[in-house]
Amino acid sequence: MKEKGIVLSVNDHSAVIFTKQCRLIEISAPPNVSVGQEVFCIQDSTFHFERSRTKTPLIAFSMALAALFIGIFISQSILTNRTYAIISVDVNPSVQFLLNEDLVITEVHTLNSDAANLIAGEIFRGLTWQNGVDRWLEILESHGYEESERIMVAAVLPNDDADLKYQLAALGEKGYSSEKMNALVLVVFTDDFSISKKASNSQLSIGMQILKTASETSGISWDESKLKSADAEEWSAIISALDSNYNVSVSPTIGTTPSHSSSTQTTPQATAPSNSNATQTTPQATAPSNSNATQTTPQATAPSNSNASQTTPQATAPSNSNATEPTVATTSQREIPSNSNATKNPNGTANRP
């Protein structure tokens, strides 16, 4: 906006001009302007309101304070709701839980309309993942899916979360058993978060995506119906294929147990599953650090701060062991840790296959 005005003051860098619109404006001054001179000046139309000298700092301060609180609130909610791990439970129907760092469910995704109908009205948000899985299986039980003999639980989680890995491994070992339902639980987990992206793109659960990927690499054609229909040989092939790329945990004693599967489930000294490609299906898995597990197995490894009561001296070195030791151990030698709520008996105690 071009305005005519009279120069009232000049200093080294700027000039104050009283414009024809009766406004005082300060602009950068050229060297050839003098006081009292009438000039044309180009000024943008952003004049400012006159503001109170006492209110302005108060307003600024309160706005800064509000911004600070909003920032803290938003960052807190982002941090607490950030997806830390993803767990899918495939029985067909399938659901997928997004967990935060406290392993609490923040979101539930259904992968088909059956699942959507089943969980309508159910609140999973805020439950621990184990309670969420339990609740989902109870829903399945009560809606005619009690015949299901195989459940696939797949998880994508950070590699360093030994506790979650252990809890997942324990769920695989233990399977699922209730009054109506007795199912084998195939637990597969990985730290490869790209799988969740691929699954999302293919509109599959992460479990089904893992199955699909494994079928592509192994040359065997599987789909989710194989979970139900696979015979012992096919089941064995599936587990072997998964086992080569993922952490797999499955109990040999529930449901249709493949004949050779004991080879992947015979790690008596298998320890905390962190970063391990070992098949962690043995009862001697090391208890997680905060576990209250009571380990009665001779080979059980007790962590230093655990409340576990050990009855045997053979503690083993944990984790990163890809070794699969040939010793066959019976599942009855070990109890499921109490903080693994993955499967419960009606009386609330850890269920044992």
Next chain:
Amino acid sequence: MQLSSQVCDNLVLEAQKGDTHLRNQLVMEWTPWLEKQARKNSINGISDADETYRLVLSAFHSAVDRYDSDSGVPFDFYAAHTIRNHLTDWRRIHRVALSETSQTDSTITQLSTSQPDDPRQRLAYGDKNMQDNVIKIEYRLSLFNLTLAKLANHFPKKQSDMQKCIRLAKTLVTSEDLFNQSLLERKLPLHQLSELSQMPAAAIKRHRSCILCLAILMNSNLLLIRSYVEILEKELS
């Protein structure tokens, strides 16, 4: 400065008449103050302290020569602003290269054309009468703790507000007593203005600075400003 304003004014008056002895005495009395002015202004471009002091002294003599005690501006205020303006002009003259390059980017174009290589063209305060008028305006504003720079860009944006301010400023200036009273008491006579203008005191208080500035400008000898105000008032009404 140890002298009272009355004694100082008398001394300046005698010095103006040509009493060299009194002028020297005045300079001697004011030497610490002059040194302070030199220190204050030496940060901007004049590296040599002696050179700065020489410029300050020269500006001081000019202030003594031009000072008019009837203007109501105290001598120290007048002298300080004369020195500041003198040094501004000195820097503008001595920054020829800078001046010429920045001319192209200027946001101001002059209405009157004159020779671009005329050194006087670069004097911001070449017109001494104008300088005196502006110093008087600045002094009056300073009574209310205002400056031109502080007020810049802080006038009301809304035309209706501006119209009110002009009306109130005119009311204030028209009543000479009220205007002098506000200068004397150093505050805007809110209640009297409210009564005269039939406007709530709160609304007047909100635009206090703008009203005062407009009134002071309208009361000055800058006829162009008065004409600007008249034109705008007609346009708005």
